Amino acid sequence: AQKVTQAQTEISVVEKEDVTLDCVYETRDTTYYLFWYKQPPSGELVFLIRRNSFDEQNEISGRYSWNFQKSTSSFNFTITASQVVDSAVYFCALSEPFTGTASKLTFGTGTRLQVTL
Amino acid sequence: NAGVTQTPKFQVLKTGQSMTLQCAQDMNHEYMSWYRQDPGMGLRLIHYSVGAGITDQGEVPNGYNVSRSTTEDFPLRLLSAAPSQTSVYFCASSTGTGGTDTQYFGPGTRLTVL
Numbered sequence: 001a002q003k004v005t006q007a008q009t010e011i012s013v014v015e016k017e018d019v020t021l022d023c024v025y026e027t028r029d030t031t032y033y034l035f036w037y038k039q040p041p042s043g044e045l046v047f048l049i050r051r052n053s054f055d056e057q058n059e060i061s062g063r064y065s066w067n068f069q070k071s072t073s074s075f076n077f078t079i080t081a082s083q084v085v086d087s088a089v090y091f092c093a094l095s096e097p098f099t100g101t102a103s104k105l106t107f108g109t110g111t112r113l114q115v116t117l
Numbered sequence: 118n119a120g121v122t123q124t125p126k127f128q129v130l131k132t133g134q135s136m137t138l139q140c141a142q143d144m145n146h147e148y149m150s151w152y153r154q155d156p157g158m159g160l161r162l163i164h165y166s167v168g169a170g171i172t173d174q175g176e177v178p179n180g181y182n183v184s185r186s187t188t189e190d191f192p193l194r195l196l197s198a199a200p201s202q203t204s205v206y207f208c209a210s211s212t213g214t215g216g217t218d219t220q221y222f223g224p225g226t227r228l229t230v231l
Contacts, residue, residue, distance in 0.1 A: 004159075033217055045207060045222035052217070091159060095217070104150070104175055105209075105220060107159035 002027045004094050006108035013082050013115055021077040021111045023092030029053075034068065034075045035093040035105070045091070051075065082115045089113070119143050121223035123208050129229045130198040138193040138226050140208030148211045149191040150220065153177065153204040160207065166191055198230045 003026040013019045025034065036048040049059060051068050059066045063080045079086050092108045124139045142149065150165035152175075162175030166185040180202055182194040191210075195202060206226045211218040 035219065037222075043205070043227075044224050047219055047221060050219050093160075104162045104165065105152075105160070107152075107161075109157055109159045 002029075002032075002094050002096060002106045004092050004106050004108035006090075006092055006111050008111045009109075010112045010114065013113070015083060015115055015117050016081050018078060018080050019082050019113065019115075021079075021090050021092075021113065023075045023077065023108060025073050025075065025092070025094045027073075027094060027096060029096045031096070033095045035095065036066065036075075036077050037091045037093065038088045039091065039110070040088040048077075048090075079113075082113075084115050084117065087113060087115045121208055121210055121221055123206075123223035123226050125226060126224065127227050129231065130195075131231050132199060134198050135194070135196050136198065138195075138206055138208075138228070140191045140193065140223060141189050142191075142208075142210040142221075142223075143189065144210060144212075144221075145188060146210035146212050146221075147188070148213060148218070148220070149185065150175070150209050151181070151183065151191070151193045152207045152209065154207060154225075155204050163193065163206075195228075198228075200230045202228065203230045204228060 005024045032053045034051045038046045065078045067076045089110045089112045091110045093105045095105050121142045147168045151163040152160040154160045161177050163181050164183040166172045169188050172183050208223040209220040211220040
């Protein structure tokens, strides 16, 4: 069965620090998709990134970057020069493609990031 | 495009009452799903639908019913609410049904069952 582990329950940093959120996953499939979502204090879920299992290139989007390593089954998320607006709960999720029944997103338990001045 | 909309935003029920959580999307997405979010447990799939007239159970379906009569709407029904159903409920949709596409979420419904 697929599983996503976010071992860091809460992280506190001071503004401008870099921070990395860890995500480790388990799956028996060779084809799968990984996602990161942000849940700010207002409660909505905001999509950040999707990565398929065949694309191990790291991705950078402004202050955000993602490091995907199949060898360690990890898909870590780094925020550079953190800002107070980055304070949120971040979820990592795993999806396995259609195999006869529609797939589902399996979420980690989330990491709460608190950025203070 | 309004995206995925959910009503109501907040609801308080008494044990045994029934209610329907509404979800609608205007993106012509085939795939729709319901999740519940509980503290320390992430989001868990309740029910999903790969198109009008087709629904199936997710990880935690007990106590919930769904139907999908149109592509746009996917209501979630609680027939007899229990305190264990106190949670935040999210509806999501995506273009494809095979798990390769990004799921977009509604704003959520916070439900309290007394």
